[in-house]
Amino acid sequence: xxxxxxxxxxxxxxxxxxxxxxxxxxxxxxxxxxxxxxxxxxxxxxxxxxxxxxxxxxxxxxxxxxxxxxxxxxxxxxxxxxxxxxxxxxxxxxxxxxxxxxxxxxxxxxxxxxxxxxxxxxxxxxxxxxxxxxxxxxxxxxxxxxxxxxxxxxxxxxxxxxxxxxxxxxxxxxxxxxxxxxxxxxxxxxxxxxxxxxxxxxxxxxxxxxxxxxxxxxxxxxxxxxxxxxxxxxxxxxxxxxxxxxxxxxxxxxxxxxxxxxxxxxxxxxxxxxxxxxxxxxxxxxxxxxxxxxxxxxxxxxxxxxxxxxxxxxxxxxxxxxxxxxxxxxxxxxxxxxxxxxxxxxxxxxxxxxxxxxxxxxxxxxxxxxxxxxxxxxxxxxxxxxxxxxxxxxxxxxxxxxxxxxxxxxxxxxxxxxxxxxxxxxxxxxxxxxxxxxxxxxxxxxxxxxxxxxxxxxxxxxxxxxxxxxxxxxxxxxxxxxxxxxxxx
Numbered sequence: 406x407x408x409x410x411x412x413x414x415x416x417x418x419x420x421x422x423x424x425x426x427x428x429x430x431x432x433x434x435x436x437x438x439x440x441x442x443x444x445x446x447x448x449x450x451x452x453x454x455x456x457x458x459x460x461x462x463x464x465x466x467x468x469x470x471x472x473x474x475x476x477x478x479x480x481x482x483x484x485x486x487x488x489x490x491x492x493x494x495x496x497x498x499x500x501x502x503x504x505x506x507x508x509x510x511x512x513x514x515x516x517x518x519x520x521x522x523x524x525x526x527x528x529x530x531x532x533x534x535x536x537x538x539x540x541x542x543x544x545x546x547x548x549x550x551x552x553x554x555x556x557x558x559x560x561x562x563x564x565x566x567x568x569x570x571x572x573x574x575x576x577x578x579x580x581x582x583x584x585x586x587x588x589x590x591x592x593x594x595x596x597x598x599x600x601x602x603x604x605x606x607x608x609x610x611x612x613x614x615x616x617x618x619x620x621x622x623x624x625x626x627x628x629x630x631x632x633x634x635x636x637x638x639x640x641x642x643x644x645x646x647x648x649x650x651x652x653x654x655x656x657x658x659x660x661x662x663x664x665x666x667x668x669x670x671x672x673x674x675x676x677x678x679x680x681x682x683x684x685x686x687x688x689x690x691x692x693x694x695x696x697x698x699x700x701x702x703x704x705x706x707x708x709x710x711x712x713x714x715x716x717x718x719x720x721x722x723x724x725x726x727x728x729x730x731x732x733x734x735x736x737x738x739x740x741x742x743x744x745x746x747x748x749x750x751x752x753x754x755x756x757x758x759x760x761x762x763x764x765x766x767x768x769x770x771x772x773x774x775x776x777x778x779x780x781x782x783x784x785x786x787x788x789x790x791x792x793x794x795x796x797x798x799x800x801x802x803x804x805x806x807x808x809x810x811x812x813x814x815x816x817x818x819x820x821x822x823x824x825x826x827x828x829x830x831x832x833x834x835x836x837x838x839x840x841x842x843x844x845x846x847x848x849x850x851x852x853x854x855x856x857x858x859x860x861x862x863x864x865x866x867x868x869x870x871x872x873x874x875x876x877x878x879x880x881x882x883x884x885x886x887x888x889x890x891x892x893x894x
Contacts, residue, residue: 444760444761444762445758445759445760445761446758446759446760446761446879447756447757447758448756448757448759448877448878448879449755449756450753450754450755450756450757450864450865450867450878451864451865451866452753452863452864452865453753453863453864453865454746455863456492456742456745456746457492457861457868458489458492458493458494458857459494459749459750459751459860459861460494460531460847460857460858460859460860461494461495461531461571461690461721461722461749461783461784461785462494462495462721462722462748462749462750462779462781462783463492463493463494463495463722463745463748463749464492464493464495464722464723464724464725464744464745464748465493465495465496465497465533465692465722465723465724465725466484466485466488466493466495466496466497466725466726467496467497467498467499467694467724467725467726467727468480468484468496468497468498468499469498469499469500469501470498470499470500470517470518470521471499471500471501471502471514471517472499472501473501473503473540474503474504475501475503475504477517479517479520479521479524480496480498480521480524480525481524482524482527482528485524485525485528485529485530486528486529488530489528489529489530489857492745493530493725494529494530494531494857495530495531495532495533495571495722496525496530496531496532496533497532497533497534497535497574497692497724498521498532498533498534498535499535499537499540500514500518500534500535500536500537501537501538501539501540502514502536502537502538502547502555503538503539503544505547505551505555506538506545506546506547506548506551507547507551508551509554509555509558510555510558510559515558515559515561515562518559518562518563518566519562519565519566522562522566522569522570523566525569526566526568526569526851526852529855529857529858530569530857531569531570531571532569532570532571533570533571533572533573533574533692533722534563534570534572534573534574535573535574535576535582536555536559536576536577536582537576537577537581537582538577538582539580539581540580540581541580541581542580542586543580543586544580544588545588545589546577546578546579546587546588546589546591547577547589548589549589549591549600549603549604552577552578552591552604553603553604553607555577556577556604556607556608556611557607557611559611560610560611563611563612564611564612564613567612567613567615567616567849568847568849568851568852569852570612570616571690571722571785572616572617572618572619572651572690572692572784572785573608573612573616573617573618573619574618574619574653574692575604575605575608575618575619575620575621577591577604577608578591578592578601578604579591579592581655583621583655584601584620584621584622584625585621585665591604596624596625596628597625597628597629601625601629602629605618605620605629605646605650606646609646609649609650612649614643614644614649615785615786616649616785617649617650617651617689617690617784618649618650618651619650619651619652619653619689619690619691619692620650620651620652620653621653621654621655621666622652622654622665622666622667622668623652623666623667623678623681623682623685624667624668624678626650626652626685627681629646629650630646630647630650632647633681634681635680635681635682635683635684635685636648636684636685636687636688636689637684638687638688638813641687641688641689641812641813642688642786642810642812642813648688648689649689650689651686651689651690651691651692651784652682652685652686652689652690652691652692652693652718653690653691653692653693654666654691654692654693654718655693655694655696656693656694656695656696656697657693657694657695657696657714657723658695658697658702658705658706658710658711658714658731659695659696659697659701659702659705660697660701660702660705661675661705662675664696664697667679679717679718682717682718682719683717683718683719686718686719686720686721686781687719687781687782687817687818688782688784688812689784690721690722690784691718691719691720691721691722691781692720692721692722692723693720693723693724694723694724694727694728695723695724695727695728695731695732696727696728697728697731698728698730698731698734702731706731706734707734707738708734708735708738708739708740711735711740711744712740712743712744715744715747715748715780716747716780716818716819719780719781719782719818720748720749720780720781721748721749721780721781721784722748722749723744723748746778746779746863747778747779747780748779748780748781749779749780749781749783750777750779750781750782750783750815750818750860751777751778751779751863752775752776752777752778752779752815752816752845752860752862752863753775753776753777753778753862753863753864754773754774754775754862754864754867754875754877755774755775755776755821756773756774757771757772757773757774757877757879758771758772759771759841759877759879759881760881761881761882762881762882762883762884763830763881763882763883763884764830764883764884764885765830765831765832765833765834765835765836765883765884765885766829766830766831766832766834767829767830768827768828768829768830769791769827769828769829769830769881770825770826770827770828771791771825771826771841771877772823772824772825772826773823773824773826773843773877774821774822774823774824775815775816775821775822775824775862776816776820776821776822777815777816777817777818777819777820777821778819778863779818780818781818782812782815782816782817782818783811783812783815783860784812786811786812786848787811787812787815787845787846787847787848787860788805788811788844788845788846788847788848788853789805789806789811789814789815789826789843789844789845790803790804790805790806790843790844790845790846791803791804791806791826791828791841791842791843791844792804792841792842792843792844792874793830793834793839793840793841793842793881793883794839794840794842795835795837795838795839796837796838796839796840796880797837797838798835800835802831802834802839803844804828804829804830804831805828806826806827806828807827807828811845830883834883835883836883836884836885837882837883838880838881838882838883839880839881839882839883840876840877840879840880841877841879841880841881842869842874842875842876842877843862843874843875843877844859844873844874844875845859845860845875846858846859846873847859854873855873856869856870856871856872856873857873858873859873859874861873861875862875866878
């Protein structure tokens with residue numbers, strides 16, 4: 406009797422052990438068998454360490470198409486393509502309007518800007534646009550009425566080429582268009598004044614709502630909006646000054662306060678302004694350049710501090726040509742390539758769960774785990790599509806993913822997300838096997854099918870340079886979902 410009892414007790418313990426073992430295996434991520442049983446396939450992806458051009462991010466080259474005394478140096482396709490071959494997709498353009506401080510812009514200036522935008526589009530790059538009336542302290546800018554006239558004259562050509570304008574730096578005011586040392590009271594000694602507000606409002610009206618105007622310091626933005634709180638996700642991507650005024654810092658790491666970028670410049674105020682940018686720049690562009698490598702800058706320009714600052718303030722783009730001393734130090738200390746990869750966004754696939762079969766006319770859903778190794782996220786509108794390509798005839802079906810605001814849907818800096826992408830398959834989708842791909846195209850009609858303007862994911866073996874698609878390395882078999890009705894007599 407005792408033997409039977411012990412056997413029953415042992416059997417119960419073995420049953421409990423097997424149950425616990427099953428739960429442990431499930432909890433430890435053993436998904437392959439489950440996926441196979443449920444008709445799913447799991448794909449894992451290898452990370453890429455390559456630095457490659459991606460839209461609206463990274464180091465930029467700087468050019469001055471209209472230079473001193475009106476000298477014309479137009480953008481050239483070969484120069485821009487050379488930049489792309491070096492991993493850069495952006496050019497900051499300085500248009501110095503010094504000959505026109507006291508007269509309207511001639512049509513030749515408008516035509517010249519139009520030609521430069523066409524060249525940028527042909528080469529597959531985007532422009533950070535700035536206008537200024539001088540290139541140094543002590544030189545004059547223009548009276549308010551003339552500035553407004555020039556903005557009005559430039560508005561049509563800016564709007565017709567906004568597809569290749571990443572964002573616009575406010576410009577026009579003061580030395581270098583950097584909003585200080587104005588000779589026409591376009592900005593005051595303690596910050597913005599009525600003239601500054603008038604110019605800013607005219608610039609925001611010149612650009613369509615989906616484009617930002619970057620201002621020189623966070624305090625200028627706070628003064629213009631009357632709000633010292635940074636953007637929230639609920640406020641972002643709207644047609645309000647708060648949602649459209651970004652940042653450019655043209656003296657990154659130059660000193661304790663970046664040579665006047667942060668003011669007041671006591672420690673508490675600087676920390677508060679940096680926290681403001683850290684949140685605000687989740688949704689807006691942060692660009693600029695370094696400007697100093699002297700003794701004042703030495704405590705700040707080293708790689709450890711530079712990487713921390715670039716990450717904290719979510720930098721998207723920075724000048725590849727200035728300051729040469731700072732850039733060389735980054736190379737010497739070994740962080741230049743890391744900065745080049747991480748400026749802006751850098752989306753990377755980790756793994757995906759994709760059905761093996763689907764039915765035309767029915768919902769189709771995949772799960773993709775993605776991370777963002779970059780400093781920032783995209784600041785301009787961005788499409789998101791699932792692409793099915795027939796493995797026999799090559800027919801391509803692009804299906805937008807209805808995920809709301811794509812920029813918020815994608816992972817933020819140093820964030821990993823599981824994205825569930827669900828689409829409705831077309832009812833007339835032919836039967837057969839289809840490759841599954843992901844496309845993040847530019848929404849502008851002229852750029853929507855241009856590979857140079859689609860986002861490339863940071864994985865090995867997924868990018869298609871001829872299409873701009875990212876291969877998910879999986880196929881799905883689509884069957885016909887049309888059934889004949891059953892007639893009951």
